[in-house]
Amino acid sequence: MSDAWQHAESFSVTNVKMLDDDVLCDVTILAGTDKREMRCHRFILASRSPVFYTMFCGSLPETGVVEIPDVEADVFQQVIRYLYTNDIVITPESVMAIMYMANKYDIQQLTKCCQEYLEEKMSVENVCVILDQAVKFEEKELEKKCYLFIAENSTEVFATEGFQVLSRGTLETVLAKEQDNHKLKPEDIYIACAKWAKTQCLMESPSDITNAKLRAKLGNLVDMINFCKMTYDSFIDNVSYDNILTGDEKVRYLQDIRKETTKPKSAFVVERLLIVTSSWTYGGFQDGISFRVSDDVTLCGVALYLPCEIGQVTGSLTVLQGQTPVLSQTITLQYRPEIKYEIIIFSSKIPVRSGTIYSVRQTLLGTKTYRGENYRGKQCVQGVEIEFLELNFGQSDNGTRLERGQFHGLMFEK
Template identity: 30%
Template sequence: MATCKSSSQTGLDSWQSRKSLSECLRYSLENKMFTNVTFKVGREQKNVQAHRQILSIRSGVFEAMFYGPLAEQDEIVIPEVEHDIFEQFLRYLYTDDVTMDGASVMGLLYVSKKYDVKTLEQKCLTHLLSSMTSDNVCVILEQAHVFDEEELKEKALTFILENGDATLKSSGVTDLCHECLVKIIQAEELVADEKSVFEAVVAWSERACKKQNKDVTHENRRQVIGEGIMHVRFPLLDHKYFAKKVPPTNMLTDKEIIKIFTHCACPDENVSPFNANKRTGVIREDKIIIQRFAGLHGGFSCLNNKDHGIMFSVNQDASLLGFQLYGPCERTTANYDVRAFITDPTTDDVIEGSSVTTSVSVAAGTTTYDVEFPRPLKVSKDKKCNLIVNIDGPDSHWGYPGRSTVQNGSFVCSFFKCQKSKHGNKLNLCTDVNQGQIPGLMFLV
């Protein structure tokens, strides 16, 4: 009688022999070995084969689908999940291994909720909480709203309010639903220029018309935004900007425009239902200017092939509004092109939202002038930062001697020699704690 010899008896390795459990499962999935269910996935309904028993062990939803009283057939159609997302999902079910990024995390969150895989769902939420940026946070907020994830929704909303200007200028703002948009633009804590709020509302209304298959007309834009338009604080806009930019959109009626103009001319006039109060997230009275130098000198060259820099840290959490630069030596009006950014000394990464490029006309006799970042930047207690500034223009004043520690009440700012950054030019040799440009830093504390 013939006998069947095992692979160990014949001296040959089987595909299973040197693999762990997860490696065997992954191999069987990728090579479609012993599969007994087929999914038709995505808009193109691509075939994906798997094993009923393994899926049922990992998901109660799959268990009900395959072994419950209403068990489904051999082919299951899932058109709303992209093919690559579903394959990543299956790989996690077989191996507990998943690699997610900004492009895949939302799809994985959806499919993990659809099939009630809590461990993957939590991984997705953790990834989203730790990877918010001004470019993706609106999408995260909207998904948190759809999935009713309150913690994620709260964190995303807080991030948006603290980074209002950058977020409202991102393309993601047009993906928000009406409810989420209104929640942002009505918030007192929103840190944003009112111009950014208005322009975001205009962009959102145009996209909303297209989503609803409506012509992008003035009437339809006002109709889709509805009473949300009242949360734009039009009385706070620069008067020239309001006159040039707002009426042409026809987002406001003639009566509303006249009411706002009347209030601008006569602030005592009632402007209701519009809000003329500054947002608490923008207006702060505790502005502190830290002055580095005790003396002033002239003849400092401002050449765009050299950078000026200083490293600093503060003794408490604060927001950095911007910095000061010295004006021209000659008593004539001077024009300067300024480019600046802040880096993390430990990684040399440019801190998001810290880049500013501007042209400044400085009046004759001006000792210093201010340059502000697009939004106040959060600065953590005892965290060192490199401020790097490139200035192109006439010779300027410069400061000496410098102070390594400057105190304003309980607020203390310490200065250190700047570290060279790969993102800029060679640092000017005269830029140090003791002498150079960048005479002041402006904080909100």
């Protein structure tokens, strides 16, 4: 029985055999800036791409050697083999270059493959690589998706190796958006930027890294870090000891921290519900509500409804940042004639960062209490927007919802 390659069942197998062995190839293409030579078949290219069809079969067909300098040779070779075999390996590093060529030559199925890859494979580890590629190839919609993904996962993304190899321009944009979101502590931003600078210096000159070179590499990026929001101890532990900043810069930032910490704080209460009525019952189930703010503040307490009849309720109160508990304390609420709610001061104040979702939950037992109705909507108090949300983590299975139930309001300091 013959083992001739022409006997292969798959048309793609015989196609790529003719490509690899330069059998009847009738066009030479010089791809990339290095003008790497590739021999192909006009028939295959024209049958898979309307643009190649016009190039070879239009009114002014290409007849000689074709130069394609804007697609690097390795990517061009991958896409050409895809046209022959309908198979390609896409990676975070190559996806944007492949999609660029797929769009340029109107290879719609390959464009779709790239889009599906990006939707399915975008992760904390690769989003920075994808973002840099999106910026390079001016894929604006993809840029928006990457920036949104980073904003939603900033803590994890800033700690990745991908973050350390971001281009400087893209990093500046990421930091600018983080300034609007305020999700990260400034010390975490500084640590991530210092690692970025070290990685960039290592790539340029691995044997000659100095603090002066790290500072030069950071450049004006340090102006995008809100050092005054650090504590004195945090600045000393995370910034001062590594000696990247100059002595004058350290003094200036420490002075800013001192001014911030000695600034007088003003407390304010944001009421959630408009009407207070009765009554609300408890059976050991949980009530909860979530919220977010537009600027960094401190959460000091919560306004809880008191019993509407003689007696008391007692149980646990928990505050969460995302899904992480940051405060837990036991509370007891006593009946007080004519008093419908009481502000419970927390055992410790909680720093609240803008854009992050926080939750307050309570599980109580006891007599009936007052309840609230008619959500007031998003409010702006002392320049801070406060928006309440349905409970973000856990079940509010005792009945509290955005429009009604427990938690009359919250107490903040700014």
